[in-house]
Amino acid sequence: MATSCNPLIRKYSNVKELTDLASLPSLFITRNPTAEAAEIIIRKEIPVIDFSFLMSQNSGQRSRTVGDIGKACKDWGCFTIINHGMVENLQTAMKDAFDEFFDLTIEEKQHYMAQELFEPIRYGTSFNEAAVDVRYWRDYLRIIAHPVFSYPAKPLNFRKISEEYTRNMREISIELLRAISESLGLPEATMEEALQLKSCIQLLISNLYPPCPQPELALGLPPHSDSSILTIVMQSNTKACLQVQHGGKWVPVEAIPNSFFVILGDIMEIASNGTYNSLLHRVVLNNESTRMSIVSTIGPPLEALVSPLPQLVDSIRNRPALFRETTYKEYVQLQKQNQEEKSVLSLIKL
Numbered sequence: 174m175a176t177s178c179n180p181l182i183r184k185y186s187n188v189k190e191l192t193d194l195a196s197l198p199s200l201f202i203t204r205n206p207t208a209e210a211a212e213i214i215i216r217k218e219i220p221v222i223d224f225s226f227l228m229s230q231n232s233g234q235r236s237r238t239v240g241d242i243g244k245a246c247k248d249w250g251c252f253t254i255i256n257h258g259m260v261e262n263l264q265t266a267m268k269d270a271f272d273e274f275f276d277l278t279i280e281e282k283q284h285y286m287a288q289e290l291f292e293p294i295r296y297g298t299s300f301n302e303a304a305v306d307v308r309y310w311r312d313y314l315r316i317i318a319h320p321v322f323s324y325p326a327k328p329l330n331f332r333k334i335s336e337e338y339t340r341n342m343r344e345i346s347i348e349l350l351r352a353i354s355e356s357l358g359l360p361e362a363t364m365e366e367a368l369q370l371k372s373c374i375q376l377l378i379s380n381l382y383p384p385c386p387q388p389e390l391a392l393g394l395p396p397h398s399d400s401s402i403l404t405i406v407m408q409s410n411t412k413a414c415l416q417v418q419h420g421g422k423w424v425p426v427e428a429i430p431n432s433f434f435v436i437l438g439d440i441m442e443i444a445s446n447g448t449y450n451s452l453l454h455r456v457v458l459n460n461e462s463t464r465m466s467i468v469s470t471i472g473p474p475l476e477a478l479v480s481p482l483p484q485l486v487d488s489i490r491n492r493p494a495l496f497r498e499t500t501y502k503e504y505v506q507l508q509k510q511n512q513e514e515k516s517v518l519s520l521i522k523l
């Protein structure tokens with residue numbers, strides 16, 4: 174592993190244990206507050222969708238909600254969902270199980286440190302560990318939850334809780350993708366069928382951002398878009414550290430209690446042939462409390478071919494395909510090799 178031959182990196186194999194620092198090690202300095210004074214951060218209301226309306230027997234209510242989702246996808250590439258039906262106890266149990274994992278000894282956690290991109294269970298730090306010159310203030314545990322369910326041996330209850338949590342998240346994601354298909358004027362099963370989502374790849378990721386001694390100089394995660402179709406984020410506290418790009422400005426995401434935050438990924442931009450764009454987002458830090466996010470992402474199977482939905486391509490009527498066909502595996506590999514903002518999408522643009 175790259176980390177074992179660099180003593181500096183090895184020392185920082187996670188950020189959770191970096192508790193007694195008076196100042197930030199230079200490796201983590203990714204921001205220049207003076208230059209960023211010009212960077213605009215504004216507070217704006219991000220669309221809120223009442224998920225229960227999608228289940229409504231009242232067809233008018235459902236179709237209005239589908240319209241609201243379509244507008245949120247178009248204008249923002251993200252939205253908050255409330256009344257999603259997942260019981261709060263399960264959310265708390267999932268958070269506690271991840272907390273227990275991060276509290277294991279470094280020797281126990283190291284067992285899951287892997288360089289392999291498609292490793293079923295992966296514990297690590299920063300964003301792209303291969304990039305040794307820049308570090309982000311974040312530890313993570315990432316498991317592949319579907320089509321084959323993986324789980325760490327400890328804590329003992331992790332398996333039961335994460336199985337239920339990820340099943341719920343898959344159901345919510347599929348329901349949202351049905352609404353999104355409809356919002357594109359297509360039958361509701363279009364996305365699930367075209368992207369073979371019965372065998373979807375689902376990742377469950379917990380990101381841990383401990384208090385940072387100089388939060389203005391570092392980032393938890395750099396600006397990036399997700400390589401998923403859809404990402405659903407549960408934020409563990411109400412500090413608005415997740416920021417989304419909107420109209421060239423950063424907008425902090427206020428976490429409404431018991432809500433989830435939905436992000437459109439790159440595969441949505443490809444499948445919708447650019448009707449909906451994937452969302453650029455980043456994570457800033459604070460120096461008071463640890464923040465955890467729990468993220469579920471849905472993507473097509475690795476061998477699936479990804480391309481704009483044929484129903485949304487019409488070269489005669491000035492709607493040519495904007496992206497070339499790739500397999501999802503190729504796309505994810507490209508993404509890992511190239512960490513620049515949105516760069517991978519531009520690589521497959523026609």
Ligand SMILES: O=C(O)CCC(=O)C(=O)O
Binds near residue numbers: 394406415454456465
């Ligand atoms: O921590 C967050 O709120 C967002 C995490 C994220 O963007 C990711 O895991 O891709």
Ligand SMILES: [Fe+2]
Binds near residue numbers: 454
């Ligand atoms: Fe993300």
